[in-house]
Amino acid sequence: MQDTSLTAATPESTPQSERRLRGFAAMSPEKKKEIASMGGRAAHACGRAHQFSSEEARAAGKKRHQRKDGPSA
Numbered sequence: 001m002q003d004t005s006l007t008a009a010t011p012e013s014t015p016q017s018e019r020r021l022r023g024f025a026a027m028s029p030e031k032k033k034e035i036a037s038m039g040g041r042a043a044h045a046c047g048r049a050h051q052f053s054s055e056e057a058r059a060a061g062k063k064r065h066q067r068k069d070g071p072s073a
Helices: 029-045 054-065
Strands: none
16 A cells, blocks of 8 residues: 655755745735735725724824833834
8 A cells, every 4th residue: 555644845855946935925025015005005995994083093092001011112
């Protein structure tokens, strides 16, 4: 009977020349920013993006600064 178990490829078994970055990891920062910008514009265009009013932003900041541990950096 044949062994059908799958083994994970390790860096030792895969030559570096065969491993390539894929997806967003292979893109330049400018290209990633362009894609994110298009998504933001699309969300605002269809009304799914939230825009804080001054009052909402003030309330959120006030809540955050009332926590015992203080704001995190």
